[in-house]
Amino acid sequence: MEPIIRSLDCLYPDIKVRVCKLLVALHDVGINMAAFETLRSIERQMEALAHKTSKTFNSLHLFGLAVDIWPVKAGKFVFGENGKDLDAWYFKNKNPVEYTDKAKQAGALGMRLGFTWGGDWDGDGNIKDQTFYDLVHFEDDYDIPIDTLHKIYIEGGLNRVWKYVDDCRWLCKGQKK
Ligand SMILES: [Zn+2]
Numbered sequence: 001m002e003p004i005i006r007s008l009d010c011l012y013p014d015i016k017v018r019v020c021k022l023l024v025a026l027h028d029v030g031i032n033m034a035a036f037e038t039l040r041s042i043e044r045q046m047e048a049l050a051h052k053t054s055k056t057f058n059s060l061h062l063f064g065l066a067v068d069i070w071p072v073k074a075g076k077f078v079f080g081e082n083g084k085d086l087d088a089w090y091f092k093n094k095n096p097v098e099y100t101d102k103a104k105q106a107g108a109l110g111m112r113l114g115f116t117w118g119g120d121w122d123g124d125g126n127i128k129d130q131t132f133y134d135l136v137h138f139e140d141d142y143d144i145p146i147d148t149l150h151k152i153y154i155e156g157g158l159n160r161v162w163k164y165v166d167d168c169r170w171l172c173k174g175q176k177k
Contacts, residue, residue, distance in 0.1 A: 002044035010039035012064045012162050014169070015140060018113045019067050022138065025109050031102055036070040036077060036136065037061065039158075055132055058146045063153065063161050066139035069106070090119075090135045097128050103135055110138045142168055 008016045019035065026033050040048070040061035048054035060066035071078040071089050078085045092098040099107070099119060107117040118134030120127055141149070142165055152161050 002041055002047055004037050004044070005039045005041075006035050006037060008035055008038060008067075010064055011067060012165060014165075015065055015067065018115065018140075019069070019138070022110050022113055022115070023069065025113075026106060029105060029109075031106060032072050033069045033106065034072045034077070035067055037068045038066075039064045058150075060139040060141055060146075060149075063149050064158060065141060065149075065165075066137060068136040069138065070136055071102075086136075096133050099127060099135070107135065115140055143172075144168055 008019055011019060019038075023033060023035075038061070040059060042062065045054065045057060045059055045062055048059075049057065061068075070086065078089055080086065080088075087094060090100060090103040092100055103119065107119045110117050111120070111123055115138040116123065118132070118137030118139075119130070121130060121132075144165065148164075149161055152164050
C-alpha cells in the first residue's frame with residue numbers, strides 16, 4: 001500500500017493557505033477537522049481506483065490541488081468500523097441526500113474560500129444532483145482543464161504544474177480569485 005500523504009506542505013501553496021483558513025474557521029465554530037489526505041501519488045491513485053475509493057484518474061489530488069479533511073476527536077480521525085462514524089458525521093439517518101448541519105457548515109465555509117466541494121460539485125446549493133458524494137473533499141482547478149494538468153505533469157512533474165498554475169493566476173489577476 002502506498003502511504004497516505006497528510007502534510008499541508010505538499011499542497012500547492014495557495015491551496016495550503018486556504019485549507020489552513022478553512023480548518024481555523026471550522027475550529028472557530030467548534031468543528032474540529034484535519035487534513036486526512038493532501039497530495040496523492042500516481043501509484044496511490046491507481047490503488048484507490050482498484051479499491052473503488054476513487055472513481056476517476058482525473059483527481060486534483062495528483063496535482064496538490066485538492067484536500068480531504070476529516071473530523072477529529074481527541075486527536076484522532078473519526079472513522080469507526082467500515083467508516084460508520086464518518087458516515088454518521090456527514091449524513092442524517094444514513095441518507096445521502098440529507099447532510100448534517102456540521103457537514104453543511106464545512107461545505108459552506110469551504111465554498112466561501114473558493115473551493116469546489118464534493119458535497120455540491122456544481123455549487124448550485126442542490127445536494128440531490130450529485131453523481132458522487134465526497135463530502136470530505138475540497139479542490140480548486142483554477143479553471144484549468146484537467147487534460148492540460150495531466151499533460152504538463154507528464155512533461156515536467158509537479159513543479160511544472162505548479163509553475164503553470166502560478167502563471168495562469170498571474171494572467172487572470174484582477175479577474176479571478
Ligand atoms: Zn479527495
